[in-house]
Amino acid sequence: MNDITTQDDRQGVIVAHLGVAVEVRFDAGGKNEIIRVKRNSGHVVGDKVTVKGEILTRLERKSVLNRMDARGVKHTVGANLDTLCIVVACEPMPPPGFIDRAIVAARTARLRPILLINKCDLPASKEYEEQIYETYTNSVPLYTLSAETGDGLDRLTDYLSQGLRGIFVGPTGVGKSSLINSLCPAINLQTRPLNESKKRGRHTTTVSTLHSLRDGGELIDSPGFIDFGLVNISVLDLAFHFPGFEKALEKHCSFRDCLHRSEPGCVVTELIAQQKISQERYAIYAGILHELEELRTELRYREKNKRRKK
């Protein structure tokens, strides 16, 4: 009797979420099956599950990645991720602070951030690459590549083939779909010339899927996932994880909850005075800090209103 139960209790991972069902890839045999779940069951791509008969149970998550939609509602994009691949290019350039927010979000969610500079085949790329290297060399691994020519893709393949599960994030038009297609031709995502993506607006489909790569590693493709706002990040997370402050923070500020504003004994302030952290970088930090504080005030206000209505 016991034997039958164990046979029935199968482990796998969710590779697609289809609303009222999920597609599970089972560890044994590597076969996929569709299992029914309740709508809004809370399961996401990357979740480890056990399936016993018709019953699906989620196992504990190692990490989750959340995003906030335009209305401020939180969504979980994927579970058990290892690395966030931040994609940028000289065209279109990311908005100021985009890379910093992404790095802080990744570190807060315990994902390893890496920075991919795509479109290195374009003549304007050299100067942009230099800027990026100057700012981020000591903070995150950097990869210069081109989905168009294939240059530098092998380094990314090698990185992911350590058995890492990754997801790409970046502004529309930088080449995320092109890169995913190069790494995993079976997915065959639609890519769009820059002017067309503006005309037609964003993807409408938001079905996330998990794909295994030929040389090892996995990628989550989540078409609606472009930016994730500052969801789940506290002012302290920002103060700890802002790229460029690493050297300073090795020494520790006098106060453990130092926000590097004008607190006494702040090592960031010290390094600014020594010109080891530039005013420009600090201004970006201060801007994000301000945004987070505004967001917190707004969330508190909304909470209060909600309670009042009840």
Ligand SMILES: Nc1nc2c(ncn2[C@@H]2O[C@H](COP(=O)(O)OP(=O)(O)O)[C@@H](O)[C@H]2O)c(=O)[nH]1
């Ligand atoms: N020159 C050049 N163009 C690229 C490269 N990668 C993507 N593109 C082009 O950039 C545009 C947007 O690419 P897409 O993959 O749809 O970007 P996404 O919005 O980030 O998914 C398309 O016209 C691609 O052909 C590259 O490495 N070099």
Ligand SMILES: [Mg+2]
């Ligand atoms: Mg795309």
